[in-house]
Amino acid sequence: MSVPIAGPIASPLAGWLTSLDAVPDPVFAERMLGDGVAIDPIEGIVRAPVAGRIVTLHPARHAVTIESDAGAVLLIHVGLETVALGGEGFVAHVAEGDRVAAGDRLLSFDLDAVGRRAKSLITPIVLTNGEAFAIVPAGLDRMIAIGEPLFGLVRRDAAVQAITDGPVAERALVLPLRHGLHARPAARVAERARDFAARVTIVAADGRTASALSPVAMLALALPHGAPLQLHGQGEDAEPAVAAIAALIESGMGEGLAIAPVAAAPETETVAAPLPDRLHGVAAAPGMAAGPAWTPVRVRFDVAERGRGIEQEREALAEALHILRADTLPEEGALASIAEAHRAFLDDPELLTSAARGIAAGQSAGFAWRQAVGHFVGLLGGTGDARFAERIDDLRDLEARVLTVLTGTPATVAPPAGAILVADELLPSQLMALADSGLAGIATGGGGPTSHVAIIAAGLGWPMLAALGADVARIADGTMLLLDAGTATLTIDPPADTLATSRIAADRAAAFRAEAVARAHDPAATRDGARIEIFANLGSLEEARAAAQAGAEGCGLLRTEFLFLDRPSPPDEEEQVATYQAIADALGGRPLIVRTLDIGADKPAPYWPMPPEENPALGLRGLRLGLARPALLETQLRALARVTGDVKIMLPMVIEPAEVRRVRAMLAAIADAPPALGIMVETPAAAMLADALAVDADFFSIGSNDLSQYALAMDRGNPAVAARLDALHPAVLRLIAATVAGGATRDRWTGVCGGMAADPLAVPILIGLGITELSVPPSAVAETKARVRRTSLASARDLAQAALAADGAAAVRALARTYIEDIGA
Known part of the structure; x- marks a missing residue:
């Protein structure tokens, strides 16, 4: 099987050419952004390594991304921690969107001034879309001049598209890696997968998948120690490919940890602790409400991995996105800004490009969209910052909205009027779809007062409690609840006299509000x-x-x-x-x-772009x-x-x-x-x-x-x-x-x-x-x-x-x- 060549990449700088392993920064050394090389420069000039288009130019002018005419996307990052210089010592000779020829000047920088203030001048050149291309090395640890061949590229997508049939091999295993499938082992799995022509996919227990050729896609799965997974291979050498990758994973790669067997406890020991009478959380939207508990059913979308044809799947995704973009937006308030933010996600070029690549590789529109969203969810989740969870929810929300259109499956079921919605987590679109449902209030196990769900609840006038903990999931539908945002408490099955008192308090609050609104402009x-x-x-x-x-x-x-x-x-x-x-x-x-x-x-x-911070x-x-x-x-x-x-x-x-x-x-x-x-x-x-x-x-x-x-x-x-x-x-x-x-x-x-x-x-x-x-x-x-x-x-x-x-x-x-x-x- 012949594999097309995407063409040589010329060196953008003059200096000592070395491996990314020599870069004293784990983001590059561990190839979190992709594979590539690094150059320790001897002069302050950066030239275009290929003919193409400038995709991004960082405001600090220390980093530039160029997309070649063949579709390879290359990041050139001058020095380490040079973003802190705020552009001092750098001059940009191009702007975003510019067309450039190979050898055109992109950046200039003061070698001495930048070198004194930066952590290092070593400059990574990284291929950021490694799922589409593979690097062919041209020799390291040598001096290189501007314009000399740096490395070659082999197009992956043509090879992947060719694997539409052939033998299939599968293997189930449990992840023994002490720290889960993180950057280093993911890179080693990808390296091993490149030894075979077969396409190998890692399938998580919840159905999410990642190509074994893509470390970033594997990171996005966020598989922890002990996670069950399945290897799926297809192609002429599927059996040896799956066996080799399984052996590598099961070896522990130097960080294996024994997986303790889960012993079945006697039935007499499985009795759960009684549900508390009252849960304490955080007031996310003001007010008081009483009503029966109702748990929304989270719809699972069944989408086929393989598409019905590239053009048909492209058209299906384009039509779904068009429908969502045409949704009527609220004209004012928090709902408008949230809906506008979701619409911006629908136009995100990286998200759309990632989905398009999946479709081009033979995936269905729904599967490619889920994979594209999963990639960015993985990147956000990998920061270790809990507050990114709200943005992850927005992306998952967007995934569900697109899959709703593609599959025709409704994402929500209407609640009984006057109910209090209880859930561990809730997506913004789920709540917006219930705007006219007659809900009385909302109680969630997670979340917080700054989430989009809290903003929507406040805008719709629904009292809401968040961060109530895992016990929320144990509340049975129909259980009477009393939600009081003033005291941040959720009372479960309250006595009749307590409910009566709460209704009196609610009536008093309504009268107070009416009086306040009448004098709002005084x-x-x-x-x-x-x-x-x-x-x-x-x-x-x-x-x-x-x-x-x-x-x-x-x-x-x-x-x-x-x-x-x-x-x-x-x-x-x-x-x-x-x-x-x-x-x-x-x-x-x-x-x-x-x-x-x-x-x-x-x-x-x-x-x-900012490096991850511990706090x-x-x-x-x-x-x-x-x-x-x-x-x-x-x-x-x-x-x-x-x-x-x-x-x-x-x-x-x-x-x-x-x-x-x-x-x-x-x-x-x-x-x-x-x-x-x-x-x-x-x-x-x-x-x-x-x-x-x-x-x-x-x-x-x-x-x-x-x-x-x-x-x-x-x-x-x-x-x-x-x-x-x-x-x-x-x-x-x-x-x-x-x-x-x-x-x-x-x-x-x-x-x-x-x-x-x-x-x-x-x-x-x-x-x-x-x-x-x-x-x-x-x-x-x-x-x-x-x-x-x-x-x-x-x-x-x-x-x-x-x-x-x-x-x-x-x-x-x-x-x-x-x-x-x-x-x-």
Whole structure:
């Protein structure tokens, strides 16, 4: 069988040619991005190794990706940790989308300057689509000049497409690898698979598959130690190929761990612990509900691996995507932004290209789509950051929506009216499909208050609890439940008198809401005349319009990440000006406080690739990332300085005055009359240095979500501890009191824009601590104003002092609950 050659790859640099194994970075050395070589350069010029198109050019200009005319995608990454230079020492001679000829200059860099500041100058050249091509080595450990042959490429897809029949061999085994099928053993499996012509596929117990030629695809399976799997081979040498790969895996590859047999326990020992009467979780959407439990059935889509023909499968996938793109989107609010994000995934070029390759290799449209999504799920899951789970849910959601169209299988079944949905996890599209179903509330074992499901629930007016734990899955359908987001508890099979009391409380809450909505556009002041401004937290133009309609007196936090995420490159200055101005106009002259870009940690951007961090919440994020890469921050500041209206700028993740002074200097160089500059107080450092920060900052706004997690040393994205993460803990309240006191030394006002601003129990305490502005979701504006009107400043101060002296969050909540019951709020 002849295998077509994709052509030689020329060296893009001059220097010492070596293996990726010599690169002191596991991402490259372990070939997580693909196979390739590395060059230690002797001059600062990078030229095109092939004729083709520039796919990506990193904003820091240290990395460029080129797709050859034959379809090979090559990444050239100059040096290690050079992204931290922010482009200093680099010059780009091309732009994304440019056509280049082999030998054209792509980049120039200052060899000495970059070499002094980088971890290493060694430059990996990586083939990133190894599922389509294989590298043919041309010799290593030698000097190479620009333009000399670097390696050859063999096209895999032609060979794969040729294997449509032939002998089949299968083998079942259990994974003995101590750390599961991670990068190193996956690379060795792929290397062994290349010795055979047969196509070998690894099949997980849940039906997901990966080519044995693709280390990344195998990583995406996330198979742990002890996982059952099956090897499926097809082709002339299928039997020896499967036997060889099975032997390699079963050898343990130097990290084998015995698999303990699972002993059958006597029937008398299998009795499960009784289900608790009450589960505690996290309030994800406010309110109270009572009703029978209902568990949605998660539909499993049966899709054939082999397609009916390449053109037919291409057309089927294209039609399914067209149908989903044509879905009517909500016109405003959180649902609109979530649906828009899902639509962006439908147009993601990498996702579409991956699916197209699968179809070209003979897979069905559904199987290729599932494989493509699984690849990216594996990449996100491999970061080790629990907060990526929400983005994984979005991808799985997208997988289900496409398979629903392809197979004609409905993804959801309607619940009985008035039911409380209980599930371990829930996808956004599942919930959106139930918008008119008459659900009373939602209770999930996992998740958290920042997930898309929580945002949708709040937008639809459904109370929701998250992070309730594994016991949720044991609740039988029809069991009566009482869900109270105020106390973050789910009561299972409550007594009749408890249900009756809850219904009275629900009726009282409905009357309170009706009164609040009637006065939503009136200013908010306490009974003794203290003026408290009620602003809204926003994340889109649609939310700005909704906030103005809801009676918000301004925007206390505009999260600008919606402009920067889910796109291949950042917005330019003109796009930012237009967006910010539209939001300012929608607010009708009301104050607009804009937080500068806060990415990193749980909000990665594709054009700012960042190495995995052991603890992203403590890593390069917020303002510290902006100052490390000043070009993007300066563009945003220029855009904000051009917006007309009452605009203020707010900096995230500040820890010391020097950071504020650096940004103020940037603003002074940009505008003659720059906007007011304030900070978010999210770190204990900022709270304790509030008096010093007040010299340079014009105002403070408490980011209670992050301030709480840092003060209490609990990751707010970790369901195991999320139930105890409470902003009303006295330690957090003392940090807020210190912030207010520090700001008062320079007459700086302090607001709260975190989740506690909308917590009914927190509102009187915050007023008593001296907070004069609360920024809440648009849906909470009216009721927050009503609570302020029922509070007196004098009694709130007494409550706040008692809260500061309490010994825990539960004691504070008990004090606050008594207070709001007394004032009827």
